[in-house]
Amino acid sequence: MGKPIMFQWAINHAIAEEMRRDPTVFIIGEDVGKPGGPFGVTRGIIDEFGPERAVDTPISEGAIIGLCVGAAAAGLRPVAEIMFMNFITLCVEELYNQASKMRWMFGAQVKVPMVVRAMTAGGYGAGPHHSSSLESWFASMPGLKVVMPSTPVNAKGLMKAAIRDDNPVLYVEPLSSYRIKAEIPEGDYITPIGKCEIVREGTDITIVSVGRMLQEALKAVDVLEKDGIKPELIDLLTINPLDMETIYASVKKTNRLVIIHEAKQTMGIGAEIAASVQEKMFDWLDAPVERVAAPFTHIAFQPKLEQHYLPDATKLVAKVKQMLG
Amino acid sequence: MKISKETKIDLFTRMVKIRTFEDETHKIFMAGKEMPGFLHLSQGEEAMAVGTCANLTFDDAIYTTHRGHGCIIAKGADLKPMMAELFGRIDGCCKGRAGSMHFADVKTGCMGSNGIVGEGMRLAIGTAFAQKYQKTKNVTAVFFGDGATGTGAFHESFNMAATLKLPVIFVCSINFYAQMTHKSVHIPIEHVADRAAGYGAPGVTIDGNDVELVYEEVSKAVKHCRAGKGPYMIEGITYRHHGHFIGDPCNYRPAGELEEWLKKDPIVLYEQKLLKEGVLDEKRIQQIKEECKNLVDEAVAFARQSPQPDIEELYKDILA
Ligand SMILES: Cc1ncc(C[n+]2csc(CCOP(=O)(O)OP(=O)(O)O)c2C)c(N)n1
Ligand SMILES: [Mg+2]
Numbered sequence: 299m300g301k302p303i304m305f306q307w308a309i310n311h312a313i314a315e316e317m318r319r320d321p322t323v324f325i326i327g328e329d330v331g332k333p334g335g336p337f338g339v340t341r342g343i344i345d346e347f348g349p350e351r352a353v354d355t356p357i358s359e360g361a362i363i364g365l366c367v368g369a370a371a372a373g374l375r376p377v378a379e380i381m382f383m384n385f386i387t388l389c390v391e392e393l394y395n396q397a398s399k400m401r402w403m404f405g406a407q408v409k410v411p412m413v414v415r416a417m418t419a420g421g422y423g424a425g426p427h428h429s430s431s432l433e434s435w436f437a438s439m440p441g442l443k444v445v446m447p448s449t450p451v452n453a454k455g456l457m458k459a460a461i462r463d464d465n466p467v468l469y470v471e472p473l474s475s476y477r478i479k480a481e482i483p484e485g486d487y488i489t490p491i492g493k494c495e496i497v498r499e500g501t502d503i504t505i506v507s508v509g510r511m512l513q514e515a516l517k518a519v520d521v522l523e524k525d526g527i528k529p530e531l532i533d534l535l536t537i538n539p540l541d542m543e544t545i546y547a548s549v550k551k552t553n554r555l556v557i558i559h560e561a562k563q564t565m566g567i568g569a570e571i572a573a574s575v576q577e578k579m580f581d582w583l584d585a586p587v588e589r590v591a592a593p594f595t596h597i598a599f600q601p602k603l604e605q606h607y608l609p610d611a612t613k614l615v616a617k618v619k620q621m622l623g
Numbered sequence: 624m625k626i627s628k629e630t631k632i633d634l635f636t637r638m639v640k641i642r643t644f645e646d647e648t649h650k651i652f653m654a655g656k657e658m659p660g661f662l663h664l665s666q667g668e669e670a671m672a673v674g675t676c677a678n679l680t681f682d683d684a685i686y687t688t689h690r691g692h693g694c695i696i697a698k699g700a701d702l703k704p705m706m707a708e709l710f711g712r713i714d715g716c717c718k719g720r721a722g723s724m725h726f727a728d729v730k731t732g733c734m735g736s737n738g739i740v741g742e743g744m745r746l747a748i749g750t751a752f753a754q755k756y757q758k759t760k761n762v763t764a765v766f767f768g769d770g771a772t773g774t775g776a777f778h779e780s781f782n783m784a785a786t787l788k789l790p791v792i793f794v795c796s797i798n799f800y801a802q803m804t805h806k807s808v809h810i811p812i813e814h815v816a817d818r819a820a821g822y823g824a825p826g827v828t829i830d831g832n833d834v835e836l837v838y839e840e841v842s843k844a845v846k847h848c849r850a851g852k853g854p855y856m857i858e859g860i861t862y863r864h865h866g867h868f869i870g871d872p873c874n875y876r877p878a879g880e881l882e883e884w885l886k887k888d889p890i891v892l893y894e895q896k897l898l899k900e901g902v903l904d905e906k907r908i909q910q911i912k913e914e915c916k917n918l919v920d921e922a923v924a925f926a927r928q929s930p931q932p933d934i935e936e937l938y939k940d941i942l943a
Contacts (some may be wrong), residue, residue: 356773427738
């Protein structure tokens with residue numbers, strides 16, 4: 299293992315290493331070049347690769363992603379930054395009608411290898427236009443992949459995998475994880491897209507965490523273990539496509555399942571996982587599948603309301619205890 | 624255009640009110656935990672807000688941006704519910720749900736700030752459509768920055784407003800930066816108001832720190848809009864004294880740039896002008912500043928005593 303680095307530098311290093319390896323890779327977005335990214339994630343990239351490969355744009359999300367789709371179809375590998383995930387509303391058109399469908403629609407004449415980085419920012423009081431987790435919209439889009447890194451190690455590995463992937467990949471990075479530090483493997487490695495990771499083995503209940511909720515789930519597991527409960531913790535890592543096989547295998551062992559994600563419970567990833575598990579694993583379940591997720595309302599900037607809205611370790615512990623009776 | 628003494632004092636007072644509110648907000652935010660979230664302050668850009676809104680009544684509408692406190696104060700909103708909103712309290716103008724970036728005060732015609740750059744323009748054409756549809760003579764002014772001129776929202780909205788002859792005044796405050804990126808990086812032409820011609824509408828570029836000039840230009844725009852002639856664009860050159868948000872270290876600014884602009888502070892310039900013209904004397908200026916400070920202090924006291932919203936508030940008002 300190398301020396302500990304922060305999540306945001308893990309992303310940065312992954313991009314820079316891929317840019318060194320492959321001259322078709324470039325970054326594009328608002329403030330990604332000279333300023334080094336709105337939160338510093340792309341710092342230094344313009345110095346090494348120049349403004350041709352670190353492109354500062356006007357505030358034009360639709361045109362940024364449209365450009366990426368067209369450039370990818372023509373043989374480049376763009377890595378775009380959308381900044382706060384809410385701004386992705388302005389380019390859902392390009393992501394859905396164009397990027398996700400193009401290869402299929404054109405009878406496999408083109409590939410659309412591009413990465414779109416979007417940042418979630420729950421917990422900062424950033425308010426209704428800056429704090430949303432919208433990943434489940436994109437999880438329902440065939441032709442697009444969606445990854446949600448949770449640690450510096452997989453932040454780097456998933457970014458490399460995303461850049462090398464021949465399909466459009468939405469890469470969801472949580473602002474609150476930027477400063478998490480961890481040792482990461484030396485040299486080149488990838489974290490495979492479409493595989494979840496068993497973070498803790500256990501026998502009593504399976505907890506599936508999505509994205510930054512891993513941090514909350516880890517805290518919850520510590521509390522539960524002190525009470526003699528042994529949860530198995532799975533970090534989902536990719537939400538499109540879902541690695542259901544790993545989850546099924548775990549549920550066979552534990553017979554209980556709870557999913558924690560920051561996005562709304564209604565129509566969320568948890569709903570899809572729960573439905574699949576009850577279809578395939580009904581006889582293996584000792585309790586209904588449960589979810590810990592955001593309620594069906596909007597996220598407020600007000601701290602007390604925001605805290606109530608966001609799922610966390612305490613809510614997960616309570617849910618698990620309730621499920622185990 | 625002859626501007627009355629009364630109007631001059633009004634213009635000055637509104638600018639001082641904004642500056643005092645923003646400075647106090649800055650202080651409270653920096654002091655710690657009372658104000659949550661992200662704050663984008665508008666010190667330095669007061670003349671654009673005031674010169675525009677002084678031409679409007681509460682029946683006219685404005686839309687503003689993430690940097691919108693100044694516009695809303697200029698329009699005449701009460702400082703108390705504004706400050707309570709910044710504190711996230713139930714007596715805030717949006718019941719503490721929205722905060723700085725998403726302020727609205729509909730009764731004074733402040734139809735919304737916006738966390739999404741450019742979106743105010745799309746909404747503004749709708750309000751202007753309603754004003755025209757309902758055969759009022761009211762107008763809608765929409766504030767936006769240099770950065771927002773890159774959005775599809777700007778081009779689509781301007782074109783639609785011109786096509787449908789909607790009473791919209793596009794007020795662009797060029798403060799030279801979109802977050803950390805200089806205007807020269809994201810705008811390929813010198814004056815964005817030149818684009819108005821492409822949509823068949825008038826567009827002018829003016830000194831956005833000269834409040835009387837802004838007032839006069841906007842009065843022409845209002846007349847144009849009220850006469851049913853469609854949209855009008857005003858581009859004012861100004862500067863934001865502070866960072867993009869509170870906490871921004873501003874290391875993208877060349878040394879000395881801020882100092883040059885501080886010499887062109889719209890309030891200082893206007894104060895000197897009014898003194899020279901004899902419209903105000905030192906004593907009256909001091910009085911105005913104190914009155915504004917008192918208003919802001921009262922707003923802060925009001926905010927502090929207002930309770931936090933109950934959790935149930937999160938679930939109210941989702942549907943009408
Ligand atoms: C659609 C969208 N893209 C990006 C952002 C992030 N962002 C917030 S403010 C800003 C710069 C806006 O610049 P400008 O329009 O000049 O307004 P100013 O901040 O200078 O007042 C950006 C890019 C956003 N809020 N919305
Ligand atoms: Mg600007």
